[in-house]
Amino acid sequence: MKKLLINAAILISTLFAAEPVEVDDRFSDSTKCKSCHLHIVKEWEQSWHAKSHYENNEYFRATTDYVSRKTRKSLSGVQVxxxxxxxxxxxxxxxxxxxxxxxxxxxxxxxxxxxxxxxDVISEGINCIVCHNIGVIYSDKDETARGINRVEWTKSGTMVGPFDDARSPYHKVEHREYMDKDPNKLCLVCHANDRSVSDFVFINMEKEYINGGKLCVDCHMGSKKQGIASNLRIDNGKPKEREVRAHTFSGAHTDTMWEGALDLRLEQKKKELFVSILNSNPHNIPSGFGSREIIAELVFKKSDEVLETKALSLTTYYKDKRGKATIPHLAVSSSDDLSVPANGKRVLKTPAQRGADRVEVTLYYRLVNDEVHSLLDLTEPIWSQKFFITSKSISLR
Ligand code: HEC
Ligand code: HEC
Ligand code: HEC
Ligand code: HEC
Ligand code: HEC
Structure with a gap:
């Protein structure tokens, strides 16, 4: 009986969603902010937050279609x-x-x-009036309640922000601590507890995140720098100087973000090679979404002649109700999590090639592993591209 009651409580809390608030035309998209926040709009436009829409992200579209086909639910129902x-x-x-x-x-x-x-109001994905119109975040809610189910919107035209002394001629302004002191709370509205149609949690960044280190924004929006929030001349005929961050939200789709993101240590013990992959970031890598992949390519050489090449993969595979290979969103189970833990390491062991006097190891990242890539028939090059992370080599005995 108690279990039943708890289940009912979870059901009610997941069904609760923020009351939609109609967005006035004057604030409906980022072009409306351009005249006074041009640099911010330009940075955000390059981010993948801006691509979060069925029409603008091939992988998202293919996944949505696949879920609809396999669950026989209408495409529009899945999109909602x-x-x-x-x-x-x-x-x-x-x-x-x-x-x-x-x-x-x-x-x-x-x-x-x-x-x-x-x-059109949703065509820009995670845009200005998503983050800056979140009036309340219910962090004490059941952990399954994410996105819409975890927030309440401000009145259209009220922008929440990091400053408590800002004033704008165009919109109302309110200060919130999750724009300033505690921004992780904002990011974790969505970047946590990603689950399949069968309620299988395939990623939970909130659980793996090690608190006490840097904030999400420190790395994904960069550190605070002297700049401006608005180019409007509000400070004695000049734009007001402010401490600001960049709205780039750069992440896994940006190759330059990967350079040096992980570290490598190589060691030979007797006939075995130990490849340690070190992660100094406060969340696992890969993380964020399922079926991402780290590839370690090993090249064994003897006086510059290649004797053998070998690729070790760190990725997660998913199975559906019938035990068949599937995508994260349709999973009931997965293979072992091989991601490199937050502030930790993962050690791969492999026999050292006989006769080799040197081994070179290169780490790469891919957004989609081969299995999901072929299930979804993705065609754009970015989904199979290998992003360089780091490389090392040692002499072998
Ligand atoms: C994913 C959430 C998110 C989105 C989307 C977003 N912002 Fe922000 N914004 C933030 C956060 C967090 C801060 C506080 C940054 C800091 O610590 O200074 C911020 C700060 C600001 C500031 C204050 C100045 C600054 O840079 O700190 C302005 C102005 C602003 N945003 C405008 C915009 C506009 C315009 C857009 C759309 C093009 C936008 N934001 C999209 C999260 C977001
Ligand atoms: C006519 C100019 C103008 C337009 C258009 C405009 N803003 Fe602003 N906005 C300002 C000014 C001025 C400030 C205050 C800057 C300061 O104090 O440094 C501001 C501040 C902000 C802040 C920070 C508030 C705080 O308390 O920290 C956010 C967030 C913001 N605007 C979002 C937006 C968004 C989103 C749009 C588009 C829907 C937009 N603005 C359109 C002029 C404008
Ligand atoms: C309203 C939900 C929501 C909020 C709030 C949110 N995000 Fe996101 N974020 C997303 C979604 C959805 C995507 C995936 C978009 C896509 O790839 O189409 C994403 C993608 C990202 C990426 C990956 C970008 C890449 O190139 O791989 C990063 C990094 C990121 N968000 C950081 C943040 C940070 C930092 C915050 C807090 C300031 C934040 N997000 C707040 C929903 C959100
Ligand atoms: C110390 C820096 C650092 C902090 C703090 C940090 N990240 Fe990351 N994050 C990285 C690096 C490095 C990567 C891998 C390269 C890349 O994608 O930028 C990454 C990757 C990501 C990705 C893409 C993962 C993928 O494979 O799809 C997301 C989403 C993300 N981070 C969100 C967050 C969120 C949310 C927080 C806060 C809870 C956070 N990050 C805190 C450094 C950081
Ligand atoms: C709990 C919030 C949440 C829900 C609900 C959600 N997503 Fe996501 N999704 C995210 C976040 C956050 C990211 C960004 C993670 C990253 O880039 O590492 C993301 C990323 C993705 C990606 C990877 C996009 C890329 O550019 O690499 C796909 C595909 C995706 N989601 C599909 C879906 C589909 C299809 C549904 C509905 C069946 C869905 N998601 C529901 C939060 C959510």
Whole structure:
């Protein structure tokens, strides 16, 4: 009975979603902010937050289609589910069996759901009026409640920000501590507890994150620097100087971010080679999403002649209800987590090639492993590109 009650409580809390707040045209997209925050808009445009929409990210689109096909749920129904974190300003926050019936009868064309999905207000993904219109974050909520289910929106036109003395002629301004002292709270609204349709948690950055180190924004928006928040001449005819960060949110899709992200140690013990991969970041790598991959390429040489090459892969594979290979979102189980733990290391052991006098090891990262790449038929080069991380070599005895 107690278990039943707890289950009911979880159900109710996951069903709760922020009341959608209609966004006024004057604030609906980033072009409206350009005249006074041009540099910020330009930085954000380069980020993958800006690509978080069915039309703008091939991997996201292919995954959404695949989930719909395999679960026989309408594509629009799945899109609304994913919008919880990917397009949280959506005006419809859940769909039910009635929607499925309407779609299966071919009558969904003019539905509220269709209109919500086609609305320009969500076309920019995680844009300015996602982060800066979060009025309340319910961090004490059940950990499954993420994205829309964890926040309350401000009135349209009220921007929350890091400064308590800002004033703007265009919009209202309110200060929040998660824009300033505690920004992890903002990031973890979405970057945590990513689960499959069967409630299998495939990534939880909140659990793996080691507190006490740097903040998410220290690395993904850079350190605070002297600059401006707005180019409007509000300070005696000049833009006001402020301590600011960059809105780049650079991460796994940016090759320069990978250089030096992990460290390598090589050691030979008798006939075996130990490859230690060291992670000094406060979360696992890879992390953030399932099916990412670290590849260690080993080249054994004898006086510059290549004797053998070998690739070791650190990735996670997923299985569906029938035990077949699948994508993270349809998983009921996974292979062992081989990611390099936060502030920790992972050691790979392999026989040293006989006759070799040298080994060179190079670490690479890929956004999608071969299995998921072929399940989804991805075509854009970025999904198979290998990002260089680091390399080392040692002499062998
Ligand atoms: C993923 C969340 C997120 C998104 C999206 C986002 N911001 Fe921010 N923004 C922040 C955070 C966090 C800070 C506080 C940074 C700091 O510590 O100084 C901030 C700070 C600011 C500031 C104060 C100056 C500064 O740089 O600190 C302005 C102005 C601002 N953002 C405008 C925008 C605009 C315009 C957009 C859309 C192009 C945008 N933001 C998109 C999270 C976001
Ligand atoms: C007409 C100019 C103008 C436009 C347009 C404008 N802003 Fe601002 N905004 C300002 C000024 C001025 C400030 C205060 C800057 C300061 O105090 O350093 C500001 C401050 C902010 C802050 C920081 C608030 C704080 O308390 O830290 C955020 C966030 C912000 N704007 C977001 C936006 C977003 C999002 C848009 C587009 C929907 C937008 N602004 C459009 C002029 C503008
Ligand atoms: C409303 C949900 C939401 C919030 C809040 C949010 N993110 Fe994200 N973030 C996403 C989604 C969704 C993606 C994936 C977008 C895509 O690839 O299409 C993402 C992607 C990223 C990436 C990966 C970019 C890349 O190139 O691989 C980084 C880094 C990131 N976010 C950092 C942050 C930080 C730092 C914060 C807090 C200041 C934050 N995010 C807040 C939803 C969010
Ligand atoms: C000390 C720096 C540092 C801090 C702090 C940090 N990260 Fe990262 N993060 C990295 C590095 C390095 C990578 C790997 C290279 C890259 O993607 O930039 C990474 C990767 C990521 C990715 C992409 C992972 C993938 O493979 O898809 C996401 C998403 C992300 N971080 C989110 C966060 C969030 C959320 C926080 C706070 C809870 C955070 N990071 C804190 C350094 C940091
Ligand atoms: C709990 C919030 C949340 C929900 C719900 C969610 N996602 Fe995500 N998703 C994220 C975040 C955060 C990232 C960015 C992680 C990173 O880049 O490492 C992401 C990244 C992704 C990526 C990788 C994109 C890339 O550019 O590499 C795909 C694909 C994806 N999500 C698909 C989906 C689909 C399909 C759904 C709905 C069935 C969904 N997600 C629901 C939070 C969520």
């Amino acid at each position: 589910e994913c919008a919880t974190c990917h397009n949280p300003r959506i005006s419809v926050t859940s769909t039910g069996i009635d929607h499925e019936i309407i779609v299966s009868m071919g009558l969904g064309k003019n539905s509220e759901v269709k209109k919500a999905l086609e609305n």
